[in-house]
Every structure is written in structure tokens, then in C-alpha cells.
Amino acid sequence: MSEGDSVGDSVHGKPSVVYRFFTRLGQVGVRDLPVLAGQVHSVHAVRWVVTLGLSFVYMIRVYLLQGWYIVTYALGIYHLNLFIAFLSPKVDPSLMEDSDDGPSLPTKQNEEFRPFIRRLPEFKFWHSATKGILVAMVCTFFEAFNVPVFWPILVMYFIMLFCITMKRQIKHMIKYRYIPFTHGKRTYKGKEDAGKTFAS
Numbered sequence: 040m041s042e043g044d045s046v047g048d049s050v051h052g053k054p055s056v057v058y059r060f061f062t063r064l065g066q067v068g069v070r071d072l073p074v075l076a077g078q079v080h081s082v083h084a085v086r087w088v089v090t091l092g093l094s095f096v097y098m099i100r101v102y103l104l105q106g107w108y109i110v111t112y113a114l115g116i117y118h119l120n121l122f123i124a125f126l127s128p129k130v131d132p133s134l135m136e137d138s139d140d141g142p143s144l145p146t147k148q149n150e151e152f153r154p155f156i157r158r159l160p161e162f163k164f165w166h167s168a169t170k171g172i173l174v175a176m177v178c179t180f181f182e183a184f185n186v187p188v189f190w191p192i193l194v195m196y197f198i199m200l201f202c203i204t205m206k207r208q209i210k211h212m213i214k215y216r217y218i219p220f221t222h223g224k225r226t227y228k229g230k231e232d233a234g235k236t237f238a239s
Contacts, residue, residue: 093176100179110179121159127211
């Protein structure tokens with residue numbers, strides 16, 4: 040084996056420019072990944088606006104191409120599944136009813152407050168939804184995924200599935216008295232003291 044045959048070596052025995060570039064990119068990427076994840080995690084509105092923008096671009100692409108309806112249907116089912124997991128508690132209250140060990144959601148007014156813990160946290164929901172849109176977008180570049188189908192039937196299937204699933208989820212929320220959109224324990228303010236004193 041000659042001197043320039045090893046991986047990443049150029050003809051002169053030094054690492055090639057391409058090898059050095061990708062090595063450096065990997066080192067910087069791994070080192071800065073936690074910082075980048077922390078920055079992305081803290082900007083909720085921007086993340087969701089970007090995801091909605093991506094979904095809008097995807098819908099425009101599907102509309103203009105007049106195809107890939109099965110991929111779009113699968114994306115809708117995937118997003119519905121993520122949304123249900125986002126609305127569901129981490130521990131199902133119906134399972135907690137039978138066993139007395141461990142914490143449970145408060146069902147009576149005099150029980151102590153326990154925060155709602157989701158089965159799928161918001162960041163993972165966003166991350167999975169965005170990945171799903173990107174995968175569906177990539178699928179639209181391959182003709183193999185363009186299965187001919189009568190799209191109004193898929194729309195009706197999706198609407199029926201959405202209504203049935205959400206009805207079941209809302210009944211579950213009412214039965215076990217949990218609201219997935221609370222941000223903490225209620226605090227009540229008493230009368231404010233004006234702090235004014237009158238001199239006599």
C-alpha cells in the first residue's frame with residue numbers, strides 16, 4: 040500500500056482539505072449541539088411558526104404536483120397520533136384507579152395540586168412533527184410514493200378518524216377531570232393594601 044492510499048490522506052501524506060473540513064465540522068457540530076438544542080428549545084413561537092411554514096410549503100407542493108395524497112394522508116395520521124399523545128397524561132388515570140400505590144391526578148377539590156405531565160412533551164411533539172413534514176417533503180421527490188388514489192375518500196377518512204379520536208379523548212379528559220393546558224396551580228390575590236396613611 041502506498042503512502043497516499045489511506046483514508047483522508049492526500050498524495051503528499053497530509054490530510055486532504057475535504058477530510059479536514061468534515062473532521063472539523065464534526066468536532067464543532069458535536070461540541071455545539073447542546074447549546075444549539077438549548078437555544079431552539081427556548082423559542083416556542085419561532086419553532087412552531089417555522090413548522091407551520093414548512094407544512095404550508097408542503098401543502099402548496101402537493102397541490103401544485105396534484106399527487107402524493109397517500110403520503111399526505113399518512114402525515115396527517117402521524118400528526119394526529121402525536122397530538123393525542125401530547126394531550127394524554129403520562130400515567131393513564133384509568134390504570135391508577137385500580138391501584139392505590141403511587142401518585143395520581145387530583146379528582147376531588149380538597150386533594151393537593153399535581154401538575155399535568157404529558158405523555159409527549161411539547162419539544163418532542165414539535166421535533167417529531169417537523170421531522171414528519173420533512174420526510175413527507177422528501178417523499179414527494181420520488182415517483183414511487185405517488186400512488187394513484189381518489190383523494191376525497193382519504194379526506195373523509197381523515198375527518199371521521201379525527202372526530203372519533205378527539206371525541207374519545209375529550210370524554211377521557213372529562214371523566215378523569217384533567218386539563219392538558221394548565222400552567223400551574225391557581226393563586227388568588229387578596230385585597231391590595233393601598234399603603235396610604237392619613238395624618239390627623
